[in-house]
Amino acid sequence: MKIPWPLFLAWKQLFPTQRKVSFFSLLAIIGVALGVNVMIVVVAFMKGFQHKFREDIIDAQGHARAIPLSRTREWPQLQQELLNNSEVLAVSPYLQGPLLVQKGDYHSVPLSIGIDLSSGTSVLPLDEFLKNGQMRMEAHDAVDVTPFPQSKSMEDDVVFVSQYVANRLGVRPGAILRMGKSKDLKDELVGVRVLELGSEVPSAEWKLQYLGGEEWRLKSKGLEFDAKMRANNGRLYAGPGTPAFEVLNDRIKLEIGAESTYQTFRSSTIEVFSPVMIKRAQANEMVPPKEVRIGGIFEVPWQGFHAEAMIGSYRLLEDVRDATGLCDGMFLKFSPQISNHEETLHGFCEELQLPRSVNWAFVPWFVENAWFFDLLKFEEYLMILIMVPIGLVAAFAIAIALMTTVLRKIREIGLLVAMGGARGSVGSIFCLQGFLIGLLGAIAGCGLALLFIRYRDSIMSFIVVRIAGDEGKSGVAQFYDFYSLSVPYPWESSESASTFLTFALFAILVSTLAGLVPAWRASRMNPADALRNE
Amino acid sequence: MNSSLVLQAKNLSKTFSLGAEDLYVLKEIDLALPRSSSLSIRGESGCGKTTLLNLLARIEQADRGELTWNHRLMRCDRPATREEVAQRASFLGVVYQAYYLVPELDVLENVTLPARITGRFDPSIEDRARFLLEQMGVGNKSSQIPGKLSGGERQRVAIARALINRPEVLLADEPTGNLDERTGEEVMDLLLHACSEEGASLILVTHNLAFAQATDRQTFLSGGQLNEV
Structure with a gap:
């Protein structure tokens, strides 16, 4: 295959004949690869956390809640109406x-x-x-x-x-x-x-x-x-x-x-005492407390769930709160066709609410917890904001190294022009070197990120145990629960593929831009002066 | 214009600015090179021999003057156009004293590099490169990198590289300057023989009188003037 000669020379300068790889190329590619790896892994994990929280929230409160605008005893009718809808899988008051x-x-x-x-x-x-x-x-x-x-x-x-x-x-x-x-x-x-x-x-x-x-x-x-x-x-x-x-x-x-x-x-x-019972007791009524046994201890992984919480039967709450026949809301679970996409879920909730908007509000899980996801998004952007300058620092390092190469190869540049190479083509050799470094670094970085995702539990355990010991490991796992994080591979989710692609392209672009200044310098060089250079 | 001339220069002048003063290196040089002929240029160091070669190759811009490459007339007081640069790649081959081989490429890749630059690279070019390397006596070095060759071997490779595009004119700038006497003689014999075989005209810049006398015409550059000897 005929490859353009600037690309041929760029490749050969990075990977000279009879040598596997030049030291500069190796360092530059490793630098880019590590940068791409870190960026992908951080963002993939952030998205993994978002996904995990999403699952936890849905587990803790369903896909949506139907909330009565005033206390009502007419919820059984609504429950039945909702259950008649084939997209509604479960309704629980x-x-x-x-x-x-x-x-x-x-x-x-x-x-x-x-x-x-x-x-x-x-x-x-x-x-x-x-x-x-x-x-x-x-x-x-x-x-x-x-x-x-x-x-x-x-x-x-x-x-x-x-x-x-x-x-x-x-x-x-x-x-x-x-x-x-x-x-x-x-x-x-x-x-x-x-x-x-x-x-x-x-x-x-x-x-x-x-x-x-x-x-x-x-x-x-x-x-x-x-x-x-x-x-x-x-x-x-x-x-x-x-x-x-x-x-x-x-x-x-x-x-x-x-x-x-x-x-x-x-x-x-x-x-157990309810506010009603306390009020009665204050009015000197004899109100014995309700005695209940502890059936178990629960831990809801969703941190937004109240830490100080108790789950009992509907009838228990009905009894102690003197709320016979009332309900404060209903947990709703929908079919995957509805619940998998937030827009669809939002639209479906609006559809449910429209004829009942006088008495009921239908609130999807992500609306109720929007503050939390906004916070996570903010954190993700902040991480990217911190990491992008790191990528730029790598680009500066590449630019300096390529500039040094230009200075080292001044006479070669003159020779290439003397042999009929256009100045632009000669300059493009250095730009292409930046591109190749970015391309190979991006590929290696994506590979590293895939390995990291594949062996994330082992790697995290290794790191945490080395830093904080086994106790620290269980502590970290309890808080972050990274062992149950779902971090999809790029072929499993378009979002993951987009993360990989975005950072790979970013690395390629930045590396190519890093080669622009050396390329410009090389193309501006007078070939006669270059050949005279000692 | 004489149709047998492959390269012709008229009134080529070049001045270098040295602070407040101007240094007149070349003064209205006239030069005519018939096809398949050879010409030598001698002169003291710094007299402008290399500058003259650069002007003839359109690597450097002259103050004024005209240059004809194979009947194509060019103004030398402006930079080479893209077409002229492209034409240079097939019209001219250049051999330098310091070889200027690309260290990251092996011998074969170095020789075929001008063909890549002109877009003529194909498997037959590699065959030609091997043929030229055989002619130069370094056929067994084609897969070596330049760093492992002796000076004489490097210069032979550089000559093969200069001839790969079948140039009509070969400019050789002190090709034996870095070599010992015996190796220099061998290289010069090979250069003249190869030019003759390839039908290329040769302009040889040298300090060596014997090498200069081996060309068809001898000139001497002094005081900015080129005189036939």
Whole structure:
């Protein structure tokens, strides 16, 4: 293939024949590559954070909320109307407001959300939040086998509290330990695992004994409880107030009479007062507090969710707030066709609101949290603003190096003109060198960025552990949660492709511009003077 | 105009400004070079020999005068036009005392460089380059880089490079100036032989009387005047 001679010479000056690469070229290309890599990675991660927050927000409050402009009892009709729309996947009413909760001398005023037990979890993935807030107990010669609390165990007198509230009040959900030497306590050795631990299970010591076949026996000396039971589809349950177990299919052959010992710790109870109850108490009315048990601790990854929060049943909130039949709003979840694009979602919310605008407002998640995303965007722009001068510094370095090359090659420049090379073409050699450095640096930088994205968890762990140790790692992960960041490859998302392309083009442009001054200098050179140059 | 002349200069003058004073280097030089002939220019150092070659090659601008390249008349008191630059690439080959090989290219790439510049590069050009290198006695050095060649070998490569575009005129500026006597003689023999083989006219600038006498005509540049010897 015939390539233009200035490009041929530019390439050869960067990669001379019989040498792999010139030192200058290597440094310049590495410089550009690192710059491109950093810019892409920072912006990709910023977008990853935005994406993560988007997911977290949607998890915490759905795609939109329908908010009544005044308290209304007519929400069931609206709920039904909305559910008749094929694009609406779930509608869950809620009541919310501050409640005073108390445990002994400690109290807290969490924002309390009462969700409809049947429809609430179709909008809020409460089980995921509960997993995040699981507490573990440590004990000598025992192992914590407490199963994850589940949203289905939420009842009218069972609530979930945020980690902040749990710490503040010193409360916890029920826990169960398997007693014995730690090395002998693995599920597969014992043959069963704890399946459920209801918040109503009292503190006690339990012995679970294998009687042969499908027969088992559960007894508690302190509670004077003794019951035989049969495994039902692998499930062992002796009734309310007892833990439920699961027989492992792949258990080792248990000897008849083999038994294991468990210690249960009853979940904490707290007293709940609503503003209405407090007002009545001030009017000397006898208003006993509502006593509820802690079913679990939740952690919502969305930082904007109230740290001091409690989730209970709709009926609990209805009861304590004296708000029978009322609702403060409804969480809405839409089909992907609607929810994937913000403009479509906005339009759909407007469409829903139009005939109901007298009584209801339909607020999409990104409108409600616009302040937060504006802040993230601002941070992203700020990062770019900081990084662009770094790119320009690299460009200056390239310009200086190319200028030095021009001065070193003055006689060669004269020779090229003497051989019939147009001055512009001779000058373009240096501009093309800048272009090639930018092009190769951009390609290498994109490659590095892909590697960084591919191995981001390992790299981040390596760096964080070296700086802050394992504790620091878990701290950083908890705060930034980068392990769950979704940072798409350019072939997976047009936004990512655009980030890669933008910074690659920026590097190529800046490097090419860096070659302009040396190119201009070379093209202005008098060939006769250049040839006379010593 | 004599149709057998391949290069002709009339009234070429060149002055260099040295502060307040002007230095008249060339004064109304007339020169005519018939096709396939050779001409030598001798003179003291600094008398303007290289400047004269630069003017003849339109690398440098004269104060006044006319130049004819293969019947194309050019005014020398203005810079070379794009067309003239393009024509220079095929009309002229230049050999310098200091070789000026491009260090990043190997010998073959150096020789074919003028063909690349004129857009004539193709596989046949590489064959021609190898042929010229064989003629110059450095056929086995085609893949070497200039840094690994001796001075004589570099100059042979430079001559092959100057001839690659089949120029009608070869300007050689002290091509043996950096070489020892024996190597210089070898290179000069090769240069004259190659010009003869290629049918190129030669203008040779040299201090060496014997080399000058090997050309068809000898001139001497002194006081800005070029005189036939």
